[in-house]
Amino acid sequence: FSAAGRVTAEELAAVDALKSRFGARAFTDRLLVVFTHGDALEADRSTLAEYLEDAPAALAALLGLARGRVMQCDNRAPPGTSSRAAFLERFSAALHEVEVLVHRAGEGPVTGEYVAAAAKAREPRLGLKARRRLRQQEARSREREGTGKGASLAVGLGGGFFGLFGAVASTICPPPRPKQAATRMPDTTL
Incomplete structure (x- = not known):
C-alpha cells in the first residue's frame, strides 16, 4: 500500500483474492503489510500510526490480521543511509517472524499442491x-x-x-x- 495516498478498493480486492486463493490461515500466517512512500509521511510531518488512525474498516481489519507486522518504506532513501538500513532491519525481522510462524504451524512454503488443496476447499x-x-x-x-x-x-x-x-x-x-x-x-x- 502507498502511504502517499488513500488505500483503493482495487488494493483491498487484491488482498481478498490472495486470501481466497491461498486460504485464510496461510494468508494470515504469512501476512506482512508494507506501506511505501514513507517519505511522503515525513514530508507531512506525520507518522504511520497517525496515518492509520483514519484507516477504512477493511484496512483496519487487515492490519489486525497482520498481528503487528506492519512497516513503512522510504522510497527515496538512497542505499547506505540510516533510514534504508533501519527499514531493511525491520523488514528482515518481520520476515523472520513469518518464517517462525509458518514453521511453528508445521507448514512449509506455499506450493502448487497447497494452492490446489485450497481451491478444492473453496469449491x-x-x-x-x-x-x-x-x-x-x-x-x-x-x-x-x-x-x-x-x-x-x-x-x-x-x-x-x-x-x-x-x-x-x-x-x-x-x-x-x-x-x-x-x-x-x-x-x-x-
Missing part, C-alpha cells in the same frame, strides 16, 4: 458464482458470435483477459482478407 462456495460466471461467459460468447469477433477463442481460453487481448489484436492486426480468385488477362498475342 462448494464457488458453485453458484462459477455457474453465474459461466452463464455470463456463454451470453457474451453468443453476443460476440453475432458480431464475428473471435468469441470462440476468447471463451475457450478463459474470457476476460483473452477477450480483451483478442479485441486489441484484431484491431491492431485485422485478420487477412480472403483471397480472391486470380483473374487472368486475356491472351492478346497472335
Whole structure:
C-alpha cells in the first residue's frame, strides 16, 4: 500500500483474492503489510500510526490480521543511509517472524499442491458464482458470435483477459482478407 495516498478498493480486492486463493490461515500466517512512500509521511510531518488512525474498516481489519507486522518504506532513501538500513532491519525481522510462524504451524512454503488443496476447499462456495460466471461467459460468447469477433477463442481460453487481448489484436492486426480468385488477362498475342 502507498502511504502517499488513500488505500483503493482495487488494493483491498487484491488482498481478498490472495486470501481466497491461498486460504485464510496461510494468508494470515504469512501476512506482512508494507506501506511505501514513507517519505511522503515525513514530508507531512506525520507518522504511520497517525496515518492509520483514519484507516477504512477493511484496512483496519487487515492490519489486525497482520498481528503487528506492519512497516513503512522510504522510497527515496538512497542505499547506505540510516533510514534504508533501519527499514531493511525491520523488514528482515518481520520476515523472520513469518518464517517462525509458518514453521511453528508445521507448514512449509506455499506450493502448487497447497494452492490446489485450497481451491478444492473453496469449491462448494464457488458453485453458484462459477455457474453465474459461466452463464455470463456463454451470453457474451453468443453476443460476440453475432458480431464475428473471435468469441470462440476468447471463451475457450478463459474470457476476460483473452477477450480483451483478442479485441486489441484484431484491431491492431485485422485478420487477412480472403483471397480472391486470380483473374487472368486475356491472351492478346497472335
